[in-house]
Amino acid sequence: MYAGGGGAMAGRIRDEDITLVRERTSIAEIISETVTLKSAGGGNLKGLCPFHDEKTPSFTVAPARNVYFCHGCGQGGDAIKFLMDAEHLTFVESVERLADRAGIQLRYIETDSAAPRTRPQQGQKQRLVAAHAAAVEFYTGQLAAPGARPAREFLAQRGFDRAAAERYGCGFAPDAWDLLTKHLRQRGFTGQELVTAGLARESRNGTLIDRFRRRLLWPIRDLTGDVIGFGARKLFDDDDGPKYLNTPETPIYKKSHVLYGLDQAKREIAKQGRAVIVEGYTDVMACHLAGVPTAVATCGTAFGADHIGVLRRLLLDTDQVAGEIIFTFDGDAAGQKAALRAFEEDQRFVGRTFIAVSPDNMDPCELRLAKGDLAVRDLVARREPLVDFALRQVISRFDLDTVDGRVEAMRRAAPLVARIKDREKRPEYVRKLAGDLGMEIEPVQRAVLAAGNPSGQAAAPARPTRAASAVDNPQSMVEREALKLALQVPVLAGPMFDAISAEEYRHPVHIAVRDAVAEAGGAAAATGGAVWIESVRDACADLAARALVGELAVEPLRLDGEPDPRYVSITLARLQWGSVTGRIQDLKSRIQRVNPVANKDEYFALFGELLSLEQHARALREQAAGGL
Incomplete structure (x- = not known):
């Protein structure tokens, strides 16, 4: 169980109630309210991690076991842990939220009495x-x-x-x-x-x-x-x-994290792969009622990086899947300034970004009132790429009939082209900018290249390394597979897994996880799911082992279809065979160092042990025939 328990509590929640909450909670439903999840094969789901910035999904959810794990940052756990991390709740607050959702009446044990109580004292x-x-x-x-x-x-x-x-x-x-x-x-x-x-x-x-x-x-x-x-x-x-x-x-x-209307728009945003950003509460209402259900608005603050992070996860905005962002701003000076500021932030998006400005400088609410629902839908449909709008606004400030005006406009516009994230579009925008300015392509191209010079810029942060063990050799790979069987299908693997001691494992983190399985009561006594996985995680002696449990809980098994007793037998036989062959090599080395004349008894004892191990290895090799 997680440390703590909520400082506002006068007692702790009964363990059996926590177990019931875990069993009755669908982690996929909880996480999909924050992260857009798509099938990743093997029954698992994937999405963009809500705990670190990434462009390629590495956040895996295993609905069958009610757990999640991010291969990018190492965060993992069950639905309780997800709420704790995603919404900054205490353990008790998370359990209470899920219990209320599942219709479970929690019972508490007072710190000064063993008598349970049924009236919850809520967290802050x-x-x-x-x-x-x-x-x-x-x-x-x-x-x-x-x-x-x-x-x-x-x-x-x-x-x-x-x-x-x-x-x-x-x-x-x-x-x-x-x-x-x-x-x-x-x-x-x-x-x-x-x-x-x-x-x-x-x-x-x-x-x-x-x-x-x-x-x-x-x-x-x-x-x-x-x-x-x-x-x-x-x-x-x-x-x-x-x-x-x-x-x-x-x-x-936290106003920098909040978008008005997102609770009503989130499912359509995920479904359509599009979000429409408007300026006010009435604009959100007007858009939704007019048939633009993906509209949201900021709440008394400028659209910023934190808002982008919220939307990217709903849009599943990645290198492979492009989400579409449409800004609707007034056509006045303030609206134009807001649009240009949005362009600056837009470079954080991988998705395509557009702007929709009413020709009559009306916001969506005014437009709906004056011209009806269809006009609001048309406003969104007539969107233009945000970079086109931004370039036009910059160029319009200068007198292009003069040399000085054209050169200054080029200098101001070049950084916008240089910052376009889709590199294949940059040459086209260089030509477009040259044409709009009435200049040759070469000087515009030089200006864009100079503006995009990365010298002096900070290097991109390195991708977080996995906390899990290496998989650079067959023995390490089969150890991982054995541990996955114990975590994911303990009812099937339990008795056979428990019969093999931690001595058969070579990697120190694998040994620590194997010890944690035993400390948690053994796989044979487990029923599986999030409760079992969390009990193993809690029994881990170090952070690396805890992280590995989370990773292995969602990592697919190395076979097509569902595991069966034969697959378990093959995997565990290979685990032991790799360990036995390692001991055989060690034993052969020891025998070579023993003088058979001076130490005859030791020599024959070691030789007898070698013969026994080799016979055991042959039996394991036959049992392990089949392949992973």
């Missing part, structure tokens, strides 16, 4: 999420109140009826200083929890007041659908606050 993250859920209920109820008429009119004027408001959980913060705070305090939440959640703040006289007042609200959800914050729009002229006010940074709300 769960408390903050629960507070937001209660706040959504409160705010949506307030939207129907007489004082919320301006909020309802705002939505109606932008083409959103009651059904749309309900779909997106729109609400209203009433004209009161502490109505929500009092409501949530009555629901059992502490003042400190409300401040930490960003729902309340301290007033000048030290009392707690609501953060949002007299505003239209949109709940902001994470990938799993939990509300983690709010976006609030000003409605009244005498409101001296900003046009949009968002939840501040909290333990559960």
Whole structure:
């Protein structure tokens, strides 16, 4: 079991309940909410690792055993461990999240008593999420109140009826200083929890007041659908606050990682291989309702590298599979600036990136209201490559009728062409740029090459090395296969595997894993799955062995089809044969060093042992006939 157990807990969760959570949880369902998974053969799934940046998928999920492992960074484990690492939860919080999902009532053992309890004391993250859920209920109820008429009119004027408001959980913060705070305090939440959640703040006289007042609200959800914050729009002229006010940074709300609407758009993004980036909450609503279900928006911050990381995993954006990103910005100066900034970040994408700008400089919400749903779909369909837009914007700043203007435009545009990630497109864009500038190709080509000179740039970081053992010899390979059988199909391999001691293994990390299998109770007593694999991992004496358990748990066996007793017998016979032949060589070396006259008894004892080992080796070789 993982160390810790949640500092907020008064006791620990009963072991049998944790086992039940592991058994009833589908790890593929949990991970697919964050990472797009595709079949990798052998029943396994693959995707881009959510724990390190990569372009080629090395993150493997084994649904049959409910475990995952990344061959790039070495992260691995079960669904509990995935939530701990992906969402920064404690062990207890992860178990509670999965138990709630599976409908399992957890029981706890108090630290000062052996009596179990059934009422969970939630961790901080769960408390903050629960507070937001209660706040959504409160705010949506307030939207129907007489004082919320301006909020309802705002939505109606932008083409959103009651059904749309309900779909997106729109609400209203009433004209009161502490109505929500009092409501949530009555629901059992502490003042400190409300401040930490960003729902309340301290007033000048030290009392707690609501953060949002007299505003239209949109709940902001994470990938799993939990509300983690709010976006609030000003409605009244005498409101001296900003046009949009968002939840501040909290333990559960990090604006650089959040995209509004992603919980509703994620499945279509993965299905279509496309994400549409818009600027506001109403734009997301308009796009979804108009038939562009892949639209998402940032929440009070610029689109950045962390947002890219979130989308790349959903798009499965790799060297082999290209995701499509479409930015929709206003055609005004601010929108153009945002588009150029997006181009800078775009070079982190492998996928194709486009921009869609309305000819009338209208955002998607305005466009839907003025020209209907079809116009919004057409806006996305008429997208153009972002690099084309960026080049056009740069060139438009200069007077191309003058030599100085053309040369300066070339100098400013050349770095954009040099940064195009698809190298095969660069020569075409050199020719296009030369034509747009009215210049010869050669000077433009020289400018692009100079701009792309890598001198002075930092070298790319090396790919993380695997924590697992080497597989550079047949004995190491067969040891890995034997350990995979014990981890993946212990019911089948158990008795035969347990009968072979750790002395038959040569690689030190393999020996450590074999010892961990024994420490966990032996393969013969295991039923398999994530519970068994985690028990072996927990029994490992060092980090290298723990990492290897995770890797072997998802690595396909070296055969076509399902393993059977014959395959287990062949594998374990080869394991022993490799070990025995090694001992035979050692024994022959010892015999050569013994004087048969001076040490006759020792010589014949060693010789007898050699004959016995050679006979054993012949039997193993016959048993191992077949091939891996």
